[in-house]
Amino acid sequence: MTAVVGVGVWVPEGRVGIEEVGGELGLSGMQVKIFRRYHRLGEIARDPHGGLAELLRGALDGLDALRGQEHRVRYVLHARTFPTVVPYPHDPVREVCDAYGLGHAAVFAVGHHACASGLLALDAAGRLLAAEGDHDGLALVLTGEKTFTAEARLVPGTSFFGEGAAACLVAATGERDRLLAYASDLRGDIDSGDEEAALAFQRVYADTLAATITAAVARAGLAMDDVGVVLPHNVNRVAWHQVCRTLGYPRERVVLDNVAATGHLFCADSFVNYRTAQARGLLRQGEPYVMAAAGAGSGAAFSAMAFVH
Amino acid sequence: MMRTFVPHAAADEAPAGWGVRRAARLDFPGPAALAADPVHTERLRVYLTDLLHPYGLALDEAALARGGQSYAEMGEALIALxxxxxxxxxxxxxxxxxxxxxPGRATTTRLSHVCPGAPMAFAVTDQAATAPFTALRLIRAYASAPAMSRALLLIAEQPSVPYDAHLPRTLPHTASAVAFVLGPDSPFPLTLPTAPPAPGRVGAVSPPAGGGAGGAMALSAPGEAGADTVRPALGGADAVGALIAAAPGPVTAILGPGLTPAAAPGAHRARTADPGRPTTGVWWELAAEVAAMRDAPAAAPPHLLVADRDAASGALSLAALTPALEAAVSGSQP
Structure with missing residues (x-):
């Protein structure tokens, strides 16, 4: 059964206020005020000097579980919110893998689930290892992207993207953080980056994400009452409060600490929030928890995973 | 459509006879309908300009104006076919x-919406010609999950990249895509052979720059992919030869553009892919083999061995199919 062996994260120290980001994007003062006062957004993490490679290096530097185990890594999966993040055929992910002793691994990108691609990659990684019967092998899921263009800076009416990265080491079996179930709902009917699609996404967001979480939890043979904590994607507090109301789940048990401090870190949010929950002692041995993510723009996806710690 | 999964269990296997059921292929010589949309083109201009800026690269406006293809449109046509x-x-x-x-579109999410069955859908990329083989490994891995055994693999490429990234690249001569319908009880079971790791590579954590021992094999199997481990002049000939020798009947080798028939010693016949189809080439030829078998069934059809090598990394990937197919279709998009 797929298990998380370790998680390394990196969020650069640089911060930009949402007023500045809103100015870059041509948002009105009122729009920015709504983001700050209503959605409770504040600062966005950015690394003004580094590229994608530097983000991923930061996450790998924090992945202690990888040290000495590099030779066991069979696959490296970069989970993408945006399918194309560097000029073709530049491949900074491969360069980073070479530098970290992972040149022997099969390195590729998976995605087209928007910001839920990180959960897809985690499921795919464990499944690849298990299907090969490779119980000694490991897979590495990398997440994190640069806010290189307007589309990669703003989730219209919802959030701002920030820069950060995570590296998650995965095994086909293990006891530390075992994956129990995964649910995914793809909404290809929401397929453009225009305002209408953004509104459509917002209309279905709370109900669909709540249904996806419920589906993952039920498939794991659990009820929401069993779930100790939810590790969300960092869109905004209001959106999660709506999801909690729909689920009948206490909002205090959703790790929203990073929403106002970093922005929405593409596919890395759930992993960054894992480390936050770990630091706060919110992950208890034997207790189930949930990772959940959704993304929209040109193609919407809602995903959730149930784990036991 | 909501889909739920539990992790792969030890006893899980792809269903008996899982493999290729049908193949289809299409060329798309003209630009996508999307390319004629000025709103989209302006959005693409901004996206690419910002993508290129950190690399000190510039957009080629003339190339952008010529348009290009959309994998969503190509995928929809292949699904229908x-x-x-x-x-x-x-x-x-x-x-x-x-x-x-x-470049910012979650194309497979769109394709899931238009594909019968509203399938789970995702993309595999940034692995050159190895990506379709990795996709097949993933599809086979998911096939062991309940209600996940029927799959569609789409392999696509298109030639419009409106900038010069100052790196070697091989673009296709035309846009093309190949589809394989996979499922249980296939008359054409599929396997993805692996080979022993290249000598001296297991346990290495700091591969030497520029390659390793000459003549060693580099397959795309996990832990054995030779991206920067081995770049043999005749990568994997021993492994391919061993697979051919082990086949119970004649073998037709379908070889990627970078391979010569010498890479498939003992093959009954070798078919080399068009260099103008760097990603889809071997799959284009495989679809043609499938069509030929449909049109002229043989008493003892050959086994098919697909081999392709990533020109940049040197990694060799393999797929093997046993004969007899349900059907195949091919054509050209007007």
Whole structure:
């Protein structure tokens, strides 16, 4: 059964206020005020000097579980919110893998689930290892992207993207953080980056994400009452409060600490929030928890995973 | 459509006889309909300009104006061609190397919406010609999950990249895509052979720059991919030869553009892919083999061995199919 062996994260120290980001994007003062006062957004993490490679290096530097185990890594999966993040055929992910002793691994990108691609990659990684019967092998899921263009800076009416990265080491079996179930709902009917699609996404967001979480939890043979904590994607507090109301789940048990401090870190949010929950002692041995993510723009996806710690 | 999964269990296996059921292929010589949309083109201009800026690269406006292809449009055409009325799939995987003209679009999510069965769908990329083989490994891995055994693999490429990245690249001569319908009880079971790791590579954590021992094999199997480990002049000939020798009958080798028939010693016949199809080439030829078998069934059809090598990394990937197919179709998009 797929298990998380370790998680390394990196969020650069640089911060930009949402007023500045809103100015870059041509948002009105009122729009920015709504983001700050209503959605409770504040600062966005950015690394003004580094590229994608530097983000991923930061996450790998924090992945202690990888040290000495590099030779066991069979696959490296970069989970993408945006399918194309560097000029073709530049491949900074491969360069980073070479530098970290992972040149022997099969390195590729998976995605087209928007910001839920990180959960897809985690499921795919464990499944690849298990299907090969490779119980000694490991897979590495990398997440994190640069806010290189307007589309990669703003989730219209919802959030701002920030820069950060995570590296998650995965095994086909293990006891530390075992994956129990995964649910995914793809909404290809929401397929453009225009305002209408953004509104459509917002209309279905709370109900669909709540249904996806419920589906993952039920498939794991659990009820929401069993779930100790939810590790969300960092869109905004209001959106999660709506999801909690729909689920009948206490909002205090959703790790929203990073929403106002970093922005929405593409596919890395759930992993960054894992480390936050770990630091706060919110992950208890034997207790189930949930990772959940959704993304929209040109193609919407809602995903959730149930784990036991 | 909500889909739920539990992790792969030890006893899980792909269903008996899982393999290729049908193949389809299409060329797309003209630009996508999306390319004629000025709103999209302006959005693409901004996206690419910002993508290129950190690298000190500039957009080629003339190339942008010529348009390009959309994997969503190509995928929709292939879905219609590969899946007859009443047939559906549980999983759709798109493999590609060259980005299309919608670099920010979750194309497979769109394809899931239009594909019969509303399949789980995702993309595999940034692995050059190896990506379709990795996609097949993933599809096979998911096939062991309940209600996930029927899948559609789409392999696509298109030539419009409106900038010079100052790195070696091989773009296709035309846009093309190949589809394979996969499922249980296939008359054409599929395997993805692996080979022993290259000598001296297991346990290495700091591969030497520029390659390793000459003549060692580099397959795309986990832990054995030789991206920067081995770049033999005749990568994997021993492994391919061993597979051919082990086949119970004659073997037709379908070789990627970078391979010569010498890479498949003992093959009854070798078919080399068009260099103008760097990603889809071997799959284009495989679809043709499938069509030929349909049109002229043989008493003892050959086994098929697909081999392709990533020109940049030297990694060799393999797929083996046993004969007899349900059907195949091919054509050209007007």
């Amino acid at each position: 590969a899946l007859p009325p009443g047939e559906s799939v549980d999983l759709l995987v798109l493999a590609y190397a060259v980005p299309d003209i919608a």
